[in-house]
Amino acid sequence: MKILLTGGAGFIGSHVAEAFLGQGHAVTIVDDLSSGRPENAPAGAELAVMDIASPQAAELMASGGFDVLCHHAAQISVPFSVEDPQADARVNILGLLNLLEAGRRGGLRRVIFISSGGAVYGEIPDAPADEQRPALPLSPYAVSKLCGETYLAYYAANFGLEALTLRYANVYGPRQTPHGEAGVVAIFMNAIAAGRPPAIYRHPETPRGMERDYVYVADCAQANVLALSAPPGVYNIATGLATTTLDLWLAVRRAAQSDLGHSFGPARAGDLRRSVLDAAKAASILGWRPERDLAAGLAETWAWRRALEAGA
Ligand SMILES: NC(=O)c1ccc[n+]([C@@H]2O[C@H](COP(=O)([O-])OP(=O)(O)OC[C@H]3O[C@@H](n4cnc5c(N)ncnc54)[C@H](O)[C@@H]3O)[C@@H](O)[C@H]2O)c1
Known part of the structure; x- marks a missing residue:
C-alpha cells in the first residue's frame, strides 16, 4: 500500500x-x-x-x-x-x-x-x-x-x-522525549542518568501517585x-493495567539497576488521578494484544538509551 x-x-x-x-x-x-x-x-x-x-x-x-x-x-x-x-x-x-x-x-x-x-x-x-x-x-x-x-x-x-x-x-519506549503525555518514563530515565532523584507527584488521596495505563x-x-x-x-x-507513578518509578529503577532515591510533590493542576483503558475490542x-509487559518494555527502553549513550 x-x-x-x-x-x-x-x-x-x-x-x-x-x-x-x-x-x-x-x-x-x-x-x-x-x-x-x-x-x-x-x-x-x-x-x-x-x-x-x-x-x-x-x-x-x-x-x-x-x-x-x-x-x-x-x-x-x-x-x-x-x-x-x-x-x-x-x-x-x-x-x-x-x-x-x-x-x-x-x-x-x-x-x-x-x-x-x-x-x-x-x-x-x-x-x-x-x-x-x-x-x-x-x-x-x-x-x-x-x-x-x-x-x-x-x-x-x-x-x-x-x-x-x-x-x-x-x-512509552525508545525515542521518547520527556515532553509527551507519558514522558514520565523518559523523565525517570533522565533522572537516573543524571543521578538526580525525581519528584513523584501525588494528590492527598493518591499516596503512590496517579494511576496510568x-x-x-x-x-x-x-x-x-x-x-x-x-x-x-x-x-x-x-x-x-493500572500502574501508580511510584510503582512506575520502582520498575524503572529495577530496569536500570539503580537505587536512586525520590521525593514527593503535589499533583499539578489538571493531573487526572486515574486513567486505565479496556482494549478488549x-x-x-x-486481533491485537500488547506483547511487552511493563518490565520487558522498560528493559528494552533502558537498553536503547544505554546503546545511544555508548554511541552504538
Ligand atoms: N505519547 C503518548 O503517550 C500518546 C498518547 C496518546 C496519543 N498520542 C498521540 O500520538 C501521536 C504521536 O505522539 P508522540 O508522543 O509520538 O509525539 P511527538 O511529538 O514525538 O510526535 C508528533 C510529531 O508530529 C510532528 N508535528 C507536530 N506538529 C506538526 C505539524 N503542524 N505539521 C507536521 N508535523 C507536525 C512533530 O514534529 C513530531 O514529529 C500524537 O497524535 C499524540 O497526540 C500520544
Whole structure:
C-alpha cells in the first residue's frame, strides 16, 4: 500500500514507519520537525518536511495517489493547549481537515487517526474505560482529539472513507522525549542518568501517585499494521493495567539497576488521578494484544538509551 504517515519523525510515528516498511508498504512521512527529528525517520521512508496545515501538504495528499493516511502529527502538550487553545486547534483540527479535504479529492481510501484515551475519557475512577464510555474532554487537547474523531465520522458517513481511530493509553519506549503525555518514563530515565532523584507527584488521596495505563510503543506500531486492513471503528490501544507513578518509578529503577532515591510533590493542576483503558475490542476485532509487559518494555527502553549513550 502507499501510505502517507504524518508525524513519522516523532516518537511513536517513527516506530509506525518502521513497522509499515517492514510489511513492504511504501511510506511518505509528512513532518514539520517541530518536535520530531529527521534521524528518527527510517531510511526507507521519504521525508517531506512540511506543516500538515499548509497548502503544500494538501497538494501532496491530493496528488500523491495514497491509499491510506496514518495521522500521528499533532500538538501533543496538554498544558500548551490550555495556554493557547487556538494554536492547538490550528494543528490538531485545521491540520487534519486540510488533509481530509485533500484526501477526498485525491481518492484516499482509509484514515487511521491517532487519538488519546488518556485524554478523551477524562477521569476514570473505576473499571477500565471501554469505547462505549461517554467522552469527557477536560482540556483543549482532548477537545481537539475528539473533534478529529468526529470529523472522521463525518467523512466516513458522507464520502465512504474507511475511518479507524486508535485511542492510545500512555505510550512509552525508545525515542521518547520527556515532553509527551507519558514522558514520565523518559523523565525517570533522565533522572537516573543524571543521578538526580525525581519528584513523584501525588494528590492527598493518591499516596503512590496517579494511576496510568502504560503501553509499549512497538505494540502501538503493531496496532497500526493491523489497522491497515481491519474493520473501521474506534479502538482503545492499552494494557488494561493500572500502574501508580511510584510503582512506575520502582520498575524503572529495577530496569536500570539503580537505587536512586525520590521525593514527593503535589499533583499539578489538571493531573487526572486515574486513567486505565479496556482494549478488549482491539483484541477481538483487530486481533491485537500488547506483547511487552511493563518490565520487558522498560528493559528494552533502558537498553536503547544505554546503546545511544555508548554511541552504538
Ligand atoms: N505519547 C503518548 O503517550 C500518546 C498518547 C496518546 C496519543 N498520542 C498521540 O500520538 C501521536 C504521536 O505522539 P508522540 O508522543 O509520538 O509525539 P511527538 O511529538 O514525538 O510526535 C508528533 C510529531 O508530529 C510532528 N508535528 C507536530 N506538529 C506538526 C505539524 N503542524 N505539521 C507536521 N508535523 C507536525 C512533530 O514534529 C513530531 O514529529 C500524537 O497524535 C499524540 O497526540 C500520544
